[in-house]
Amino acid sequence: MASSNCSLPPPPIFSGENYEIWAVKMKTYLSAFDLWEVVKNEKEPPQLPANPTVTQMKNYSEEKAKRYKAKSYIESSVSDDIFIRIMTCETVKQAWDVLKEEFQGSDKIRQMQVLNLRREFEVLKMKESENLKEYNDRLMKIVNKIRLLGEELSDKKL
Structure with a gap:
């Protein structure tokens, strides 16, 4: 079976205008990498059992890494002026919520x-x-x- 070498374009850049359009594009972008759930849901992956298998450890590690990947994509998709507003956020959900509150409003x-x-x-x-x-x-x-x-x-x- 032939593999598809389809690469996605870089994430859309948000400079402070048209938040709603950027948010729709960003949701799709993150979904393409299976990361949108991480933004919506702040839960940590379940702890590993006492004697985890190699597969369980690998899955746990991948789930933990998704949080950093999603945060990285969000941070790299905003201008420096916008980044300053979210750089102290601990989680990707906090960063997303700060942007939503500020640019979409309550x-x-x-x-x-x-x-x-x-x-x-x-x-x-x-x-x-x-x-x-x-x-x-x-x-x-x-x-x-x-x-x-x-x-x-x-x-x-x-």
């Missing part, structure tokens, strides 16, 4: 952003000077911003 702030975008969506009208594609582009831009904030619009609503 749940209350996100809810207000969604409300504002929904209001903008409701009053959106096609301009006399624009064609259907331009109107659709403006509409989808608002819809995608709402989706990036974790809300969904039904097909009926669209």
Whole structure:
């Protein structure tokens, strides 16, 4: 069986703008390396039994290393100005949460952003000077911003 020599591009760089887009790309990037669960879940791997097998020791070591790999990917995917904000975080989850809180805001702030975008969506009208594609582009831009904030619009609503 032929092996696939497919290498992934470097992680997306976050410079402080468009956090939601960076976060989606970064989740996919980390998932490609089987590291997203490490970011979501701060639990340590279970301790080794009294007389571990070589396989158990290897698996334990790999699980421990995933935390450092994920943290390394997060740290290398932010600009130096952003890195300063997370460099003292002990875990990758702490670093992710600091970035999320600072650049996406609290749940209350996100809810207000969604409300504002929904209001903008409701009053959106096609301009006399624009064609259907331009109107659709403006509409989808608002819809995608709402989706990036974790809300969904039904097909009926669209």
